[in-house]
Amino acid sequence: MSEAPSGPSTPGARPLDRRAAALAGLRGRCPVCGRGRLFSGFLKIAPRCTACGFDHGGENTGDGPAAFIILIAGFVVGFSALFVEMRFSPPIWVHLIVWLPMVAGLSLAMMQPLKGLMVALQIVNRASEVRNDEF
Numbered sequence: 001m002s003e004a005p006s007g008p009s010t011p012g013a014r015p016l017d018r019r020a021a022a023l024a025g026l027r028g029r030c031p032v033c034g035r036g037r038l039f040s041g042f043l044k045i046a047p048r049c050t051a052c053g054f055d056h057g058g059e060n061t062g063d064g065p066a067a068f069i070i071l072i073a074g075f076v077v078g079f080s081a082l083f084v085e086m087r088f089s090p091p092i093w094v095h096l097i098v099w100l101p102m103v104a105g106l107s108l109a110m111m112q113p114l115k116g117l118m119v120a121l122q123i124v125n126r127a128s129e130v131r132n133d134e135f
């Protein structure tokens with residue numbers, strides 16, 4: 001079990017283990033201290049933790065959360081629609097008014113927790129974007 005890294009201005013920050021950091025990320029909290037906010041907007045990562053001052057500015061999850069959201073929401077809604085169609089055979093308008101809002105709501109509900117989780121895992125595992133000047 002490795003310790004989470006401390007930010008440049010986190011003298012008293014208590015590093016979290018992987019599980020606690022992942023849970024903090026899922027809740028939108030700083031993965032280093034578990035108290036400060038990780039987001040400054042719906043999906044915008046706060047530049048610094050408001051509690052411990054850890055620098056979140058370098059974290060970029062790219063399309064990672066969206067890929068997982070597509071897989072999870074597509075599985076849940078796709079197989080639910082298939083089950084309802086095979087069991088009840090409702091008219092197509094029922095599928096449209098049930099599954100379209102459900103996939104939109106499910107996707108919106110998972111965006112921030114999954115992005116927080118991916119940022120937390122990046123911080124705990126010390127993953128960073130590879131830049132050309134590092135070679």
Ligand SMILES: [Zn+2]
Nearest residue numbers: 030033049052
């Ligand atoms: Zn913090």
